[in-house]
Amino acid sequence: MRLRSLNFLTNPSRQNRQFAVIGLGRFGRAVCQTLHEMGCEVLGTDIDEKLVTQVLTQRIASHAIQLDSTEPESLKEAGIFEMDTVIVAIGNYLQESIITTLNVKEAGVEHVIAKASSEIHGKVLQRVGADRVVFPEREAGCSLARTLNQPALLERFELDPENSIVEILVPETFHDKTIAQLELRRRYGISILAIGDGDKFVTNPNPQERLKKGSIMVVIGSNRNIQRLPI
Incomplete structure (x- = not known):
């Protein structure tokens, strides 16, 4: 079992949910592929025709089109304003990222997630309406540091x-x-939520269940308390 494979953590809140991913760099492609594999309807867009072609060739999105996301009319024609969630994955071009986020929020998109490359960038994205701001590089770095500090920690x-x-x-x-x-x-x-050997898990284990060194346990708690575990 891996946490990213748990249905209650990864499945959309309702079936047939529609997503648009604007920006098809490494982060955007990863989002497209994961959502597509989960059975979601995903539209990928980028101003770079080569990136759009790559997504279509690899079949990691339901649809992919080239457009300039700083132009509201292009977004409207592509049907992006009708999507449940829009992920603005333009992290390195601040002006384009901010304008795109503003465009989709002003058009009434219910949930907008935007990638930020810095704290200031993130604050501006929040100011123009982003419902959630993510910092993929920082989050990856924090995850690596935790893994190095606690090598027995497999997933978070x-x-x-x-x-x-x-x-x-x-x-x-x-x-x-x-x-x-x-x-x-x-x-x-x-x-403890579950214990197992990696292939088969028992959820809500009996309090009299004995733990074995090298087996896996899934626990929930504050990061501070998890850090205190002797692992």
Whole structure:
């Protein structure tokens, strides 16, 4: 099991949801591909015809077209204003990113997610209406640092900046002890959601279940408390 494969974490809130991804660089293509593989309707756009052709050739989006996203009429003609969610993946061209975000929000798109390349860029995106701002490079760096510091931590899904669900290897100090004996909620402020061997998992495990070194447990808690685990 991997956290990114859990349905309740990754599936859209309703079926047949429509997305538009504006900007088909590495980040935008990754978003397109993941959503497309999840069965979503995805329209990819970019001003660069080569990137559009690449997406079409690789079949990682339902549709892909070339357009200038700073022109509201082009966005309207492409049907982007009718989408449930628009991801503005233009991170390195600040003016285009900001104008595009403003265009889709002023047109009434319900949910707009915008990629930012700096704190200032992120603040401006929020000011012009972005519902969520993401910092992919920073988030990847933070994830790498956590992995280096806690190599037994396999996967992390951040619920918010302070709380996460993580998938970790059972530490040696937990070996052959029951969940009840460990008193994880009292000692560490975390709860175990599932335990398993990587292929098969048991959710809401019995408190008398014994943990084995090298097996996997999925826990939920604050990042501070997770950091305290002996892993």
